[in-house]
Amino acid sequence: MLTINPNEIVETIQMIRDEHLDIRTITMGISLLDCADSDPKAACQKIYDKITRYAKDLVKTGEDISRCYGIPIINKRISVTPISLVAAASNTCDYVPFAKTLDKAAKETGVNFIGGYSALVQKGYAKGDENLIRSIPEALCSTDFVCSSVGVASTKAGINMDAVRQMGEIITKTANLSADNNSMGCAKFVVFANPVEDNPFMAGAFHGVGEGDCVINVGVSGPGVVKAALEEIKGKDFAILAETIKKTAFKITRMGQLVAQEASRRLRVPFGIVDLSLAPTPAVGDSVAYILEEMGLEKCGTHGTTAALALLNDAVKKGGVMASSSVGGLSGAFIPVSEDAGMIAAAECGALQLDKLEAMTCVCSVGLDMIAVPGDTSASTISAIIADEMAIGVVNQKTTAVRIIPAIGKTVGDSVSFGGLLGEAPVMPVHPYSSEEFIARGGRIPAPLHSLRN
Amino acid sequence: MRAVVTVMGSDKPGIIAGTSTLLANNKVNILDITQTIVRGIFTMVMLVDIENSKMELADLSESLKALGTELGVEIRIQHEDIFNSMHRI
Numbered sequence: 001m002l003t004i005n006p007n008e009i010v011e012t013i014q015m016i017r018d019e020h021l022d023i024r025t026i027t028m029g030i031s032l033l034d035c036a037d038s039d040p041k042a043a044c045q046k047i048y049d050k051i052t053r054y055a056k057d058l059v060k061t062g063e064d065i066s067r068c069y070g071i072p073i074i075n076k077r078i079s080v081t082p083i084s085l086v087a088a089a090s091n092t093c094d095y096v097p098f099a100k101t102l103d104k105a106a107k108e109t110g111v112n113f114i115g116g117y118s119a120l121v122q123k124g125y126a127k128g129d130e131n132l133i134r135s136i137p138e139a140l141c142s143t144d145f146v147c148s149s150v151g152v153a154s155t156k157a158g159i160n161m162d163a164v165r166q167m168g169e170i171i172t173k174t175a176n177l178s179a180d181n182n183s184m185g186c187a188k189f190v191v192f193a194n195p196v197e198d199n200p201f202m203a204g205a206f207h208g209v210g211e212g213d214c215v216i217n218v219g220v221s222g223p224g225v226v227k228a229a230l231e232e233i234k235g236k237d238f239a240i241l242a243e244t245i246k247k248t249a250f251k252i253t254r255m256g257q258l259v260a261q262e263a264s265r266r267l268r269v270p271f272g273i274v275d276l277s278l279a280p281t282p283a284v285g286d287s288v289a290y291i292l293e294e295m296g297l298e299k300c301g302t303h304g305t306t307a308a309l310a311l312l313n314d315a316v317k318k319g320g321v322m323a324s325s326s327v328g329g330l331s332g333a334f335i336p337v338s339e340d341a342g343m344i345a346a347a348e349c350g351a352l353q354l355d356k357l358e359a360m361t362c363v364c365s366v367g368l369d370m371i372a373v374p375g376d377t378s379a380s381t382i383s384a385i386i387a388d389e390m391a392i393g394v395v396n397q398k399t400t401a402v403r404i405i406p407a408i409g410k411t412v413g414d415s416v417s418f419g420g421l422l423g424e425a426p427v428m429p430v431h432p433y434s435s436e437e438f439i440a441r442g443g444r445i446p447a448p449l450h451s452l453r454n
Numbered sequence: 455m456r457a458v459v460t461v462m463g464s465d466k467p468g469i470i471a472g473t474s475t476l477l478a479n480n481k482v483n484i485l486d487i488t489q490t491i492v493r494g495i496f497t498m499v500m501l502v503d504i505e506n507s508k509m510e511l512a513d514l515s516e517s518l519k520a521l522g523t524e525l526g527v528e529i530r531i532q533h534e535d536i537f538n539s540m541h542r543i
Contacts, residue, residue, distance in 0.1 A: 004537040006499045009460060010492040012540050013530065067512035070532035251540045258539040 016071055019224035020286040021252065023259050024279045025075040026062050027200035029207035029215040029272065030054050032081040036089035043090050044101040051078060051105040054214050059110040061266045065259055073259065078106065079205035080116035088128025095131050099139035099146050106145040115205035117148040123157040133166060137174040140185035147203035153193035153390035155397045158447040164390065165439050167191045168383030172406060179408035182416045186405040187370065191386050193393030193400045198273050198328045204401055215272035216264045217329060220256035221279040224286045230294040241295065242315045249319030257324040275329030276320035277365060280340035282423035288333050289342025300342055301352030309333060310363035330399060332365025338418060338425035339370055347426045354428050362392050367400040372416045372425035375408035382406065384435030395448050456534045457504050457511060463527030465496040473529060476521055480508045
């Protein structure tokens with residue numbers, strides 16, 4: 001007999017069909033620590049062999065699960081051990097071949113992206129970190145699917161301002177190198193404070209050293225479902241608002257848990273975490289900004305936006321946490337400008353400014369994401385934007401990130417298109433006043449007092 | 455393995471006949487069937503057993519989708535666990 005009533009069945013189908021409910025990503029994390037070799041060619045061969053062996057059925061399994069449950073699974077991805085650690089053992093200063101190896105493995109396995117061309121330098125640079133960071137512009141511009149990230153700050157270590165300064169230069173160089181492709185290289189690069197080791201989302205995913213040999217992490221989505229639920233409770237008070245979001249987040253996360261367990265079983269790989277994120281797409285109706293506007297704001301970015309986002313982010317976690325046996329990753333609402341139709345509209349009409357976005361990152365997962373700034377923005381200004389964002393993460397003991405795109409040849413009023421899920425970003429103004437001398441100081445901003453918790 | 459077949463669209467003669475014929479031809483057993491109007495849409499829900507089905511769930515899904523196009527309705531088949539996980543703790 002049917003244990004579920006037809007109303008509930010139709011509710012689920014409408015979420016998928018009309019409200020863009022989907023599983024955003026199944027990400028396989030693979031440790032490459034055992035691929036280190038003094039001969040770089042041998043190391044690359046080991047890396048390629050291991051990734052293609054472990055992930056050979058990942059895409060097909062994702063597609064099979066999608067058909068079995070009738071729910072779209074948008075991305076299948078791979079994250080690997082930060083390459084700076086693996087390549088450090090090799091007798092070479094040129095790490096670009098490692099990036100090309102990752103790209104080749106991604107193409108062979110059919111995944112959308114591979115993350116982990118990464119380094120963690122919050123307290124200082126080791127040999128592998130220096131080589132890797134120097135190679136990032138060329139690595140990102142000579143590959144298609146490789147994503148890169150650098151951790152430059154943590155609550156425990158403070159902010160490595162030498163690294164922050166270098167990030168401004170790396171981003172500027174990457175933008176110029178990929179200028180004929182809308183500075184696309186920068187869309188695949190993230191700078192982090194307090195990065196997490198089990199993030200399934202790109203561009204910041206890497207497989208942390210504390211993880212097992214191989215793991216399946218799943219990221220869910222569903223801003224459209226939350227917005228549709230809020231349309232039913234117009235004008236009701238905040239307690240009802242929070243309750244409604246919690247219930248919806250619970251349902252969304254249960255989908256993620258089901259798919260994660262099934263992927264883990266079919267691939268015979270341990271289940272890691274479900275990331276409870278509300279990840280928007282450029283499709284109309286799949287926007288986090290529209291949820292905030294549904295709460296009663298005329299435009300995302302106006303006064304009240306930070307409070308609305310804080311409520312949303314908290315309710316998503318509270319609703320989702322009981323729906324999964326293991327929650328992790330970034331878990332919260334994402335606010336990538338170019339990937340969210342409502343954010344794009346708000347930025348285009350001037351309602352949403354960079355400063356407000358920065359405030360919003362205090363209360364949501366991650367940070368300044370997919371933001372285009374004028375192509376002539378100086379490296380030191382980009383570094384200063386990063387420094388501000390890192391300070392928010394370090395002091396508030398949360399993950400923050402910056403994925404910023406200097407749109408070469410473009411200025412405020414123009415927009416830059418990346419295609420697909422990466423969407424289209426209106427170029428946003430930055431402050432015209434210099435931060436040059438501040439960034440030139442170098443050294444490290446000490447960890448805050450509350451990092452001393454032992 | 456049990457799955458849920460849903461037919462959504464405007465009611466007309468031949469929908470149940472067409473769907474159940476396709477299922478019977480593939481040795482899919484109908485365990486329960488109910489039809490109702492949900493949010494203004496004619497909805498038929500069938501619980502089916504696909505243990506002895508000639509086709510895999512994914513292929514059945516394609517055939518039912520094609521039949522739906524022919525009949526002017528939307529037909530889906532989904533593993534029942536998706537509904538159980540979302541609506542039951």
